[in-house]
Amino acid sequence: MYKLKASVIKEFLVLIRDIPGLIILFAMPIAMIIVVTLVQDSTLKSISDSKIKILYIDNDNDILSKSLKEGLLKSDIFEIDTAINTFSQAKKEVASGKYRIAIIIPADATNTIRKNVKPIVNNIFAPSNKKETNFKKPEIIILTDPTTKNTFRQTVISNLQTYTSKIETQILFKILAEQMEELTGTTPDLIDKPIETIVFKEILAYEKETSIKPNSTQHNVPAWTMFAMFFIVIPLASNMIHERDNGSFFRLLTIPGNYLTVLGSKTIVYLGITFLQFILMILTGIFILPLFGLPVLNLGTHPLALIITALASGLAAVGYGILVGTITETHEQAGVFGSVSVIILASLGGIWFPVYAMPAIMQKISIISPLNWGLESFYDIFLKNGNITDILPEISALFVFFIITILIAYFYEGAKRLRF
Amino acid sequence: MVRLENISKIYKNSTEFAVNGISLNINKGEIFGLLGTNGAGKTTTFSMLCGLFPPTTGEIYINKLSVRTQISEIKKIIGVVPQSIALYPTLTAKENLFFFGKMYGLPKNELKKVTEHWLGIFGLSQYADKKIKTYSGGMKRRINLIAGILHKPELLLLDEPAVGIDAHSRLEIMKELKKINAGGTTIIYTSHYLEEAEKFCTDIAIIDKGKIIIQGKPPELIKEAACSNLEELFFNLTGNNTNV
Numbered sequence: 001m002y003k004l005k006a007s008v009i010k011e012f013l014v015l016i017r018d019i020p021g022l023i024i025l026f027a028m029p030i031a032m033i034i035v036v037t038l039v040q041d042s043t044l045k046s047i048s049d050s051k052i053k054i055l056y057i058d059n060d061n062d063i064l065s066k067s068l069k070e071g072l073l074k075s076d077i078f079e080i081d082t083a084i085n086t087f088s089q090a091k092k093e094v095a096s097g098k099y100r101i102a103i104i105i106p107a108d109a110t111n112t113i114r115k116n117v118k119p120i121v122n123n124i125f126a127p128s129n130k131k132e133t134n135f136k137k138p139e140i141i142i143l144t145d146p147t148t149k150n151t152f153r154q155t156v157i158s159n160l161q162t163y164t165s166k167i168e169t170q171i172l173f174k175i176l177a178e179q180m181e182e183l184t185g186t187t188p189d190l191i192d193k194p195i196e197t198i199v200f201k202e203i204l205a206y207e208k209e210t211s212i213k214p215n216s217t218q219h220n221v222p223a224w225t226m227f228a229m230f231f232i233v234i235p236l237a238s239n240m241i242h243e244r245d246n247g248s249f250f251r252l253l254t255i256p257g258n259y260l261t262v263l264g265s266k267t268i269v270y271l272g273i274t275f276l277q278f279i280l281m282i283l284t285g286i287f288i289l290p291l292f293g294l295p296v297l298n299l300g301t302h303p304l305a306l307i308i309t310a311l312a313s314g315l316a317a318v319g320y321g322i323l324v325g326t327i328t329e330t331h332e333q334a335g336v337f338g339s340v341s342v343i344i345l346a347s348l349g350g351i352w353f354p355v356y357a358m359p360a361i362m363q364k365i366s367i368i369s370p371l372n373w374g375l376e377s378f379y380d381i382f383l384k385n386g387n388i389t390d391i392l393p394e395i396s397a398l399f400v401f402f403i404i405t406i407l408i409a410y411f412y413e414g415a416k417r418l419r420f
Numbered sequence: 421m422v423r424l425e426n427i428s429k430i431y432k433n434s435t436e437f438a439v440n441g442i443s444l445n446i447n448k449g450e451i452f453g454l455l456g457t458n459g460a461g462k463t464t465t466f467s468m469l470c471g472l473f474p475p476t477t478g479e480i481y482i483n484k485l486s487v488r489t490q491i492s493e494i495k496k497i498i499g500v501v502p503q504s505i506a507l508y509p510t511l512t513a514k515e516n517l518f519f520f521g522k523m524y525g526l527p528k529n530e531l532k533k534v535t536e537h538w539l540g541i542f543g544l545s546q547y548a549d550k551k552i553k554t555y556s557g558g559m560k561r562r563i564n565l566i567a568g569i570l571h572k573p574e575l576l577l578l579d580e581p582a583v584g585i586d587a588h589s590r591l592e593i594m595k596e597l598k599k600i601n602a603g604g605t606t607i608i609y610t611s612h613y614l615e616e617a618e619k620f621c622t623d624i625a626i627i628d629k630g631k632i633i634i635q636g637k638p639p640e641l642i643k644e645a646a647c648s649n650l651e652e653l654f655f656n657l658t659g660n661n662t663n664v
Contacts, residue, residue: 003523018510250472250506251500256492256495256496
């Protein structure tokens with residue numbers, strides 16, 4: 001215990017005097033959380049929360065164009081700009097990228113629909129050989145930026161179709177009601193009533209009752225916390241190689257004691273660092289991200305499970321760092337192998353891109369990444385209010401990973417000297 | 421105290437002997453110099469004496485304990501001073517010495533005393549709280565030495581302890597090593613400073629191409645070979661002093 005304490009103090013002093021190492025460990029992940037969350041949040045908002053600027057040219061100036069405009073505004077997705085009123089100007093603006101989309105309502109569009117209603121009503125009672133088929137259809141022009149994603153275009157067109165269909169029906173009913181009034185002398189109670197026989201109710205399916213919704217913060221904070229923890233491989237492996245290069249490791253090998261004391265002290269100090277990283281990332285999610293207009297991080301309802309996940313993830317990261325520090329010979333090897341392997345494990349584990357959005361084969365492969373185990377455990381706690389029992393499979397896997405990496409490092413080090 | 425029985429070493433991926441059939445007996449209280457050119461096999465022998473890796477063949481005994489099987493016991497009685505500055509550059513001298521002293525199991529109070537004692541002896545007391553990376557080469561060498569003697573080892577293994585430093589610092593170190601030896605510590609020392617070895621060592625062995633080519637007490641060896649000094653003897657035996 002005395003030697004372990006001495007070794008822990010030494011590791012701590014060496015670490016806190018390595019300023020560039022500390023910057024990598026703390027400042028970089030905080031910066032990444034903020035930047036990536038902002039980027040992902042705005043990407044998500046572009047098709048959901050934030051308003052899409054639409055150039056709207058109203059050549060109709062009647063019920064159709066006005067109702068369509070109102071509907072688009074009511075949807076809370078679109079922001080209408082009516083500054084331009086010619087097709088060529090609109091095309092120019094969209095082509096230049098100033099607007100993603102422009103909608104041009106043709107002149108007399110409402111009247112054309114009105115004119116169509118009477119033959120439509122007549123068609124209901126007319127024999128099949130006398131039905132009117134030659135309707136004039138108003139053509140709504142939608143100008144889109146060619147670089148706009150198809151999903152975005154589909155969102156806009158789908159919204160337009162919904163509104164025009166509603167308005168068309170309303171006009172139809174209005175005219176129909178007028179005609180019925182002419183025939184019966186009474187006004188049917190159809191006008192201005194929304195024709196909605198089916199309504200949609202969206203419920204987020206959680207295993208337990210919660211009001212937390214997954215968002216960019218709920219994904220990015222745990223994701224980049226895992227990444228930061230595993231990025232400890234760089235300073236940790238570098239520390240071990242430096243110790244070997246300057247001979248202090250050689251001296252340690254000639255001192256009575258077990259090599260596990262050396263590994264134990266590194267584990268304790270770097271585990272402390274990963275836990276500090278975790279706390280900082282959580283604080284960033286709660287206090288800093290909201291300053292950028294991002295959603296606040298919600299921690300779920302089981303803080304103990306959260307702490308255990310952080311510790312298990314930290315242990316796995318430290319174990320991996322020790323293994324890389326043991327098997328690599330130079331700073332260059334450790335730097336390249338360490339960073340590239342962590343980036344690959346992060347990609348597989350769903351840090352950069354959520355696992356559910358990956359191809360099926362990659363989703364299956366993702367389970368080999370310890371970063372995925374930690375991330376899934378955080379998701380369980382943040383999004384499903386998971387408790388210790390719920391996260392047991394993930395934290396067990398992380399702990400087993402730590403044991404295996406330490407054992408490999410321990411025996412590899414012994415074998416390395418026998419190989420001389 | 422130390423017995424090397426026909427030890428040999430062939431490194432992995434090599435077909436040549438780094439050390440080839442060395443046998444030595446080093447008695448308690450001796451200052452034994454293991455001398456030779458670069459690549460002669462000194463550091464390989466030194467590393468095997470420390471138990472860093474085992475010999476390919478042969479046995480090494482320290483206090484009748486086998487380095488191959490009883491290294492844990494041997495580590496308690498040896499002190500090692502590697503050729504490189506085996507210290508943490510971002511820690512102060514005191515922090516380095518406290519760390520290595522504690523790893524040797526020295527109690528805190530005793531450690532404080534011996535650290536102050538040795539820092540005083542080597543004239544480094546006023547620099548005790550300065551980081552090693554700010555030290556000169558000679559100062560680093562002295563701290564490197566102190567880290568290996570804090571626990572008063574019975575056997576002190578020194579690999580080129582005064583390499584790369586000025587003559588004054590080297591003299592200081594050798595003088596203190598003599599005193600340590602006078603206190604009962606056996607010293608095994610590798611060097612290519614032959615003049616220094618001649619003055620410092622009670623016994624020497626010259627290694628060339630992994631083999632001992634001569635061993636004995638320096639004055640006797642010089643006299644027998646009718647040479648004026650150890651360097652001349654060395655030159656006559658190896659035919660090459662370019663790396664010495």
